[in-house]
Amino acid sequence: MGRHRRIFGPEAFLLAVAILAAPGIAADIPKVDLPAKIAASSRPFAYDADGGLSGPGGAFIESATANSQFVLLGEDHYLRETPRFAAALYRMLHARHGFRHLVVEQDRYAMEDVLAPERRGDAKEIGKWVRRYPGSFEFGSDQDIGLLALAGKLDRGAMAICGIEQAVGAPRYLEDLARMAPRSEVRNEVEALHALALKLDSEPTYSVNFLIAPGTLERLERLRSIYGAQPGSRADEMLLGLIRSAEIFGYYRRAEAGEPVGLFNNTVREDWFKRLFMRCYRHMAGDGALPKAMFKFGSNHMFRGKNPTQAFPIGNFAHEFATANGREAYGLLIVPLIGTGYGDIPAELRVMLPAEVPLVPTVVDLRALRPLQRWLRASLKEVESTAFREIVNGYDAIVLLPGEGPATMMLSGLRSIG
Template identity: 30%
Template sequence: MFMRFAFLATALTLGLAGPAVADTAVLDKLKANRLAITLDKGALTGPGAAPLLQASRQAQYVLLGEDHGVAEIARFSSAYFNALAPAGFTTLVTESGPVVASALEGMLRRADAVTAIARFDAAYPDAIAFYTMRQEAEMLAGFALAAGPRFEHWGIDQEFIGTARYLIAQMLAQPVNPAARAKLEALRQLDAVASHKAAASGNPLEYLMLSASDEELVSLRPLLAGPNEQTALGLLDALLASRAIYQKSASKVPGDRGLSNAMRLALLKQTLASRLGVQEQKLLVKVGANHAYKGINPLNNRDVGNFLAERAEGQGRSSLHLIVLAAKGTQLRFAGAGKPHQPAPIELDSPASKLLASAGATDGSWSLFDLRSLRPGLRKLAAGDSDVFNLINGYDFALIIPEGSASAQLAAP
């Protein structure tokens, strides 16, 4: 999906033997501890279900790292999360912006949640990342029902590229002074023009979040100084922070994309930290696979997964990290501003993920691997393959689905 940017496949070097040595040894170990897991009428069954659920229920934080846009992964997530709700997991953390996540939380408390999400998407195109896919929206709605009255949805990411329209509407709904209101009305008109251009060209850089001048946005800030205008100011700051990340990400200046990634990681962690208390509730975290690693991930970063793993350990608790991938098939991907998403081939982009896929069952069943059992003697086992080394240290379990199918996009109601 646009602006979640392709993985930059970097890795550490352990300075041991070549990765080919690791492949055979690790592959044999993986196959030896492979367990089948089945999704049957919305419930997880098979030999792998019990150990995965037992380990997950004992954790304070459960992180699911995924490849986005695969229907089977969304259905697995739904069954997995619903099974954990009775164990106290009633808060879901996603790669959504906090403002839009709050709007989604309200929709998810309604009986027509999926329809409400589709209606919101039609009114505010490209304001919601990922959850305008039908299976993902159904997963959210099902989990909200399973979690019951204690359900919470936390978004910890930047607001998505088309969110300016919704943020402006929310600011206009606040008690702002006449000068600020006039400025916001002018921005709303600019947004209408920008959104039309973005939809016509398919270029998300045309959206107001990126096409507006600095003066048009920053000049609003000093107008929101009153005590009753702090909510509107917070919404503006969310827009500006998201804009800054996207600007660096789209820049052609050397080093800016790396800076964008660092800015985004800081935002993810800071936003999450602002929601956590001393005795916080258990959390389910559903993010892209690179984000959920303990330790160093393939981008050579310490991401949200490591942040929560360290926090849990410091509190005498634990985190559980599960990676879920489809070995082949198709996934739904962003295809341009205001355009229908399009299916695209699944391409596993790291040696470790390809190794997991090759260890999967050949009879079409789903394969669960307990990676913790491979950690004793891992340095020798990995034989210098840093990608394999980091994956086995970074994830506790891995689930391989032999073939995935692209999620379906929600249709406008």
Template identity: 25%
Template sequence: MHGHLIRLASIVAAAAAFARTVSAQKAAAPFAARLEQAHAPLQVGADGTLHRAGATIIAAVVREARYVLIGEDHLSREIPQFATAICRIMAPGGLHAFAIETGPEATRVVNANLRRPDRIAAFARAYPDVMAFQNGRDESDMAAACANAAGPRFQLWGLDQEFLGVTGFLLEQMLAAYPGPIARAAIAGLAARDRDFTAKAISTASASDLAIYKLSDAEMHATRRAIAIDGGARANALFAALAETRDIYRRQQIDGYASNGQRARLMKRTLLHYLADAPAAARVLFKFGDVHMAKGVNDLRSVTSAIS
């Protein structure tokens, strides 16, 4: 009798558990149904156009926005196509700039060639590691399409540090800024060192042999002092960009948190510089890695609030 009671109690308990499960599933069903009703399909065309119901929703929001932020997984073909479509939606209402994850000096070159059919092909061959992203076909086509849609005053804003192979290019720009003899000698000496490091990096196929990693603190300090004497404003600004780029890359090897924090502050300062020169109420599209666009703690181990 006792055994029958135990079995009966077990059956009742199992039935009750089953009933609770079914009840929970029924309770969850309305939310799942509502979620499905809120779903809107989106198709991105290879020509940089958006289609289906999701396109209508996105267009309505984007047309009313002053700032539009795209957080991406880098180096896909579809996201530049999507960003092109966003440019075309924003352009009729005015699109002043497109802020990208590239250095300001590299972006200056891109802006100067945005409307040329060959754009930066020759530059990329001469300086293969000077810029991030814009030396690729998909990103370059996106930038050109946005410029075509937005009109002659449109420009790219480069907010990031310069890229790891930028040393020789920046030194050339310093020499082209007509520094005085003391600064010129120091810059030329550093440029010779850069050529040696570049040759080594090519022979070893290792970016860690580039000048950005190999130049010593003593060499950098000596060159900074010389440029401060008679280099002029442009050469001093370019050297400051080189020095900060070097700091960010070298710190990444020993303290990623400090490096990413420095990079985030640089992006914010550079953005403020661009905004100070922009027309009032300028509309800007941003496209950065998703960790830079997020709010809260991100994969870079830092707390962010859009643009790192």
């Protein structure tokens, strides 16, 4: 027969007969007490007097993140308790594991403004800036502002906070571009765009009407061509950021109109996250130490592997990058509990949660439940089973936050969009 063996030869036939004859092989699935396993994997935690984590759950998270270069927090937005947990987690990571950087789903230049000496670490002053530039802060609640102030206090470095969101708050960009404009005709075009942006985004809240509007992308591309900024300069980075953002928002607008480009709204955005993160990372690593960072993003961005919107997100990039550096990333999915019971929490999540709804914050260890996937998903429909696999393999723990509610906006006085 030479080098090649027949796939279905006598040996294969005899093996098949033996398997069919063997009693119990692949027929009897051992029973697992899932409620007991989930209960054993669930640990309550609390907040101590200093705003840090305490209790069995706090000790578990501290131990679970000990070898992490990156800790990834996947959230629902515009809630009150989630940023509070994020602040407590960051305090612990900073104190126990030497984390010095907070990476957020916020505008790059807005985070530079937050770290300016006159605002750094001061929630009230940051709130005033949010009021002045509402479109620059995708998440400008009192609780999110408090987290930004904390990060600015805990570390005094230039990269204490890194914003890697696509450009938002076009008026803030265009003000700087007008000041840096090399010629009067360029300045006139910038000022015309600035006036249009103020008109389209005039409400006292976060909005991106200018960037998503038809024709904006083309006007920004023309502006970059006549501006003549040196590649890599602040002006060129601002122009490129506005262009990429108008492109990404444009995919969303066009998809809503029926054009098959919705995928690119996700994939191009995730690639832009990675580009801006690597820019921050190179600065973080400037002193030769291994940078350690906590990420706080919408849950879709923090998955390990491909996320539900068919992109390989910044979260997956962080996992792979940490592995390449000889460390790991640890992902926590925040599940807010609003009202009583599990309410509208989907089935693919409910099968991993304690039978009794927790009355206090609780962390569920998904690494311990991962080997039980076959049993956990047995009652799920096919579409639910797919979502279950994405979660149990894409995150390392679930954090349940009872008593969750809407964020407040007192520091900025803006209208919430949550």
